[in-house]
Amino acid sequence: MTTPSNWFGQPRGLTILFLTNMWEQFSYYGMRALLVYYMTTTLLFDQEKSSSIYGFYTAFAYFTPIIGGTIADRWLGKKRAVIIGATIMAAGHFMMAFEPAFYFALATIALGNGLFLPTLPAQINDLYHSGDPRRPWAYNVYYVGVNVGAFLAPLICGFLGETYGWHWGFGAAGVGMLTGLVIYLWGQRYLPPERRADAHPATPAPITHRGRNTFLLLLGIGLAVTVFRGAYEQIGNTFALWMRDDVDRVIGGIEIGAAMFFSLNPLLVMIMTPFLLARWKRQAERGTELSVMHKMATGALIVAASYLVVAAAEAVSGAGSAHWLWLLSFFLIFTLGELYILPNGLGIFARLAPPKLGASTVAAWYLAIFAGSLAAGQVGRLWSHVDHTSFFLLLAGIATAAAMLLFLLDRPTKAVLAAAADAGPDEDLTDVGIGLARQRHG
Template identity: 30%
Template sequence: MSATDGGGALTATPRKTFLGHPRGLVVLFLTEMWERFSYYGMRALLVLYLTQHFLFGPREAQGIYAAYAALVYLMPVVGGMIADKYLGSRKAVIIGAVLLVAGHFMMAFEGNGGREELTIGATTYELQVEGRDQNRTIFAVNGEERTQVTISPEGVSRVGAEPAAAAAADAAVPAVAEATGFPAFTAAGGYSLETKRDLGFGEPILFLALSLIIVGVGFLKANISTVVGHLYDENDPRRDGGFTIFYVGINLGSVLATAACSYLGMKYGWAYGFGLAGIGMTLGLITFILGQSWLEGRGGPPNPQMLQTRKVLGLPFEAIFWIGGLIAVFPVWLLMQRHQIIETSLPWLAGLIFASVVGYVLVKLRGAERSRMLVALTLIFFSVLFWALFEQAGSSLTLFADQSTAMPTWFNAPMTQMFNPGIIVICGPIIAALWVWLGKRNMEPSTPVKFSFALVLVGAGFLLLTWASATQAGVDFRVPLLFLFLTYFLHTMGELCLSPVGLSMITKLSVDRVVGLMMGVWFLSSSVAHIAAGFIAQATSTDTVAGVVTSPELALQTYGSIFGTIGWTGVVVGVVLLVLSPLLKKGMAGIH
């Protein structure tokens, strides 16, 4: 079998294999497994870290998460273009991995968190929270005095003083104070709460860490998949199998991360969970560097000599991209601290680009080329809704797990994010085999039909949670964990109907001269979907104090209402797409 040098030229050197595949696949499998370990380990903790450590309100925390996720999906478009034109995929992966290691370890620096102060009369107490799981307790601290309290929409109660609280409420007395100590009960309106944001370096370092991760993913994410493609000749029958193995690596890393990082972060401290994510990314970087010989020069730069001989400001051209990667972190850091700019501008940018592509298709193309491109754009449009609903996993569904789901003692809210990758590892091969089995009998659903199934399934998952919230919650206003698992199961089945065929659909339906542009539109649509997901997640927000929800009943009702709305939206839009699927299939002009 042939191999290539850095520039892609063929040589006659026999290539060594591992289990029938190029040895380089082992390197890429392990690198991506550890990279996804770091990414999903951090993601599992992020929203809870924002709400419980920095005391961002749920609405603000979910806005920050949405902006972060949107940029994570947008930056690979830029990183892919830089690699294709200058760096090559391998060098881009190394730059990205170094930035990711720095970002993940920086996340382990907690710094000063937020501080909530409660003022009753002339006395101010600092609210301190013990624990990070569902058994969190709030203490009001003033000097040597430390009192456990509960805070609800009715007022502030000293734990153990419920009878006094009831008497105060009946008498409509703002506060019932004893001779000494914390008041037994203070009715709403008789106290004030203030969140202090004097965090020192904690908050700037948080956003710097997120920015390093965003830029690092931009260099690494798309390009490591490209290296997998370079391992195989164009018509190599092992190619699809290689990508399947690579996909298993992604989800295996996700399962391990959400279990291990979530456990350490919630039980021992945020720094331990984020630090483990950093260790995972470091292992990925070491694996990739030590495994260079197994990659046999695949994914090298298009012009290796230029990177070394061409000088810019006296530096090798390659060094400019290392420096540029660091410089790019600064504007991202500024944007992350003003996430509303991203929420406002990105949808307009995406709409402008989408309209421009539609205009190009209508004016420049004819016949089958035009109809196929219009079908591709239509499916991209529908995919935005799917991802906006599906990506509630990192935000509103994580907070739902924390605030409104009954957890076993050995489980915690971030661990629920292991359901999705775990189901993919188990069910992914089964679904893939099902499509092959149906295809041999000319019964495989078309791409538009698969997209419609995905929308119906993701909507059905939210409708299940709505029903469970209304009928299955206990006296503590928490639903059994089983229903959240079943929701993730339905969502994952939807993902398996849409995600694996999405990029394939783009390459099959797009005109050759604009395939790269259409790939960019696909990633941009995913980025916009995360912004939309943020708006949805923010609608589920209810009041919290010191990171603890004040009214579990209201929280559950709000989740049930919003989940019902988006659930029916997904189902109805999915049915509409199913009705349109014969027309779209006809427009695909012979492509399945």
């Protein structure tokens, strides 16, 4: 349904979902920006242990939504799942302020995220009639909320944590989560009633040859993404340590806190996305646009290049500190690569989702991220055992290997997409990948 009065040309409920999501992202990215620094300086964990814990935490932040989405669909409903999930996450963020509760706090945040993450964006479609032309743009509006929250979080939580103490930063993340919850509760009247699920689902259709091909293709893409994540997820792990320890962050006579530099990534996403989409549109009009697998492979290669830049910075600076311009160059290249691979990855899972299995198919994308985050935690353990130049060269090699796998999947992807086009696309899911690719995390 469409609400009778709109804000900014969209249903009022979209503004409520936008703001709720923005503050939830603020809480998540604020806590993540501080996590490795907190473990290595206050809890005095060694680098290997910190890397493993970071990997396990980010992995389960992707795994719990697979279970939480099922719980919401079968028993709780979307709205109650969002409220319960947000409340649990806020409690977890505040528990981070108490050192003895560290592990329990991380588990609490991950559990709450499992209910919250899949159910908030799932309410967007219910705001519109099936033929409403504004619906595809709704996901782009929602996507802005992701990046605004991710941009503000390191600036505020990072500043408080590095200036006044880590617990102040974690507390700010908890306040952000509570703010999102209050906005969601206040805006209930602008959200449509939930659509009731069919209590007697039809018998699943038998698996066809086309279905097997689609499954095998998505499995292959998932494996390639798992490899890619082993390098990509170092951004908040070992790369955070490099920013803190090996970069001269003095700009205009003022030393900028390492955590605050994390705001560069979402800021660049917001700046670069319109130009990249315009470029792809012009290429499509000329018939020169890259295939989806070539885009993803190109993205992996660009991310590999970003790690080569850091390796070069290490080699040039030697025992000294790298200039902050190396850091800026890394984020420019890294973000461009991210925009090539992640939105297209989630988009291909959404486009190939079988009827009535859309949520489960998209959840499989999060399962690949779960496995990749676990792998990243173990790759990060090497940071203390090899020189940093070699480590970043290894990350570039991992991203390149993922690119090669994606290139190999180009021909089967074209065949499966052609078969899916002949059968008719699933209207509700074709635009999800564009709007939600950065949702948490990617």
